[in-house]
Amino acid sequence: MEFPPMSEATQALSRLIDIMARLRDPVAGCPWDREQDFATIAPFAIEEAYEVEDTIARQDWAALPDELGDLLLQVVYHARMAEEAGWFDFATVAGMIGDKMVRRHPHVFGDATLQAGQWEDEKERERQARREEGTLAGIPAALPALLRARKLSARAARVGFDWPDARDVLDKVDEEVAELKAELDSGDRARITDELGDVLFTLATLARKLDIDPEACLRQANAKFTRRFTAMEQDLARRGTSLPDSTLAEMEAGWQEVKRRER
CATH class of the missing domain: 1.10.287.1080 (MazG-like)
Incomplete structure (x- = not known):
């Protein structure tokens, strides 16, 4: 060629x-x-x-x-x-x-x-x-966890193991959150970790059903949090105070003010 x-x-x-x-x-x-x-x-x-x-x-x-x-x-x-x-x-x-x-x-x-x-x-x-057997074979374990979760659920979906639409996945998210809440009072760290993992995996699956990259979603959320937190900190500095010297209520009020300005 x-x-x-x-x-x-x-x-x-x-x-x-x-x-x-x-x-x-x-x-x-x-x-x-x-x-x-x-x-x-x-x-x-x-x-x-x-x-x-x-x-x-x-x-x-x-x-x-x-x-x-x-x-x-x-x-x-x-x-x-x-x-x-x-x-x-x-x-x-x-x-x-x-x-x-x-x-x-x-x-x-x-x-x-x-x-x-x-x-x-x-x-x-x-x-x-390459003699890689099994539906999930070949998905690198070293991938970022959210990305790997999305790929695992996508590979499973190729053989029909999937929810009909995104709203069904959202119902599953609610179910997993309810199970996490039930474990919070137990104080069993291993079980809480397991349930939180289920919530995150299901959220990655929801992102796939919506054709959205979950890593991109989280990066966007990180950037938004950074932007708003920094703005709140700067607002406090202009008023002659700082985060360590502020109460949680004052910080929450500052946070809501930053959000209001972004609208």
Whole structure:
């Protein structure tokens, strides 16, 4: 399959790969970079992915290339360590994802027509090829918990294990909250934790039924809380007081004032 040449991008990527090789050089490389391994670098990949997402959410397009570069560096870093171990190299990584994209898009790169569920059907064939058995196989345990909950419920829904609509899920949320309330008086931390987990899982399922990303919902709520709390704190400071010196009633009044201004 022929694709147009991308000489500038190819040169820039080749330079980055060479830079990483130099950084990892056992003699002339950077001491910090030489000491790293897969386990120590992996958390940076997650962090950089979140920074990309945050930049997009803020629509900071000027900063996005830099953040994407940080994320790309993580791929190059892991590929270099794998090459040093004799397992694979960056070309293997790029080749495999290229092959996968072509395979999953036969309506673009072949003569097939686009079918509903085509992407998931191909992923299922890939799981079977990897001998991953079971409906829920292949969903990484290390995913953020809300995101994994959404994926687990979505995978179960593909085989019919699902509620008819969002209102039915909302009824289930009420049921789980009632069970949590019943456990609060028991003081049994393990049972309370279990019931709270059920509430959160069901909320993630509700988000899926509404076609909303639960992680995005919580990030939005975090941002709103941060904005309102900071505004309340600043209002108090302008009046010559502070949060530690305020009563809960005063803080609640300040909170409601900030909410009123946002309407």
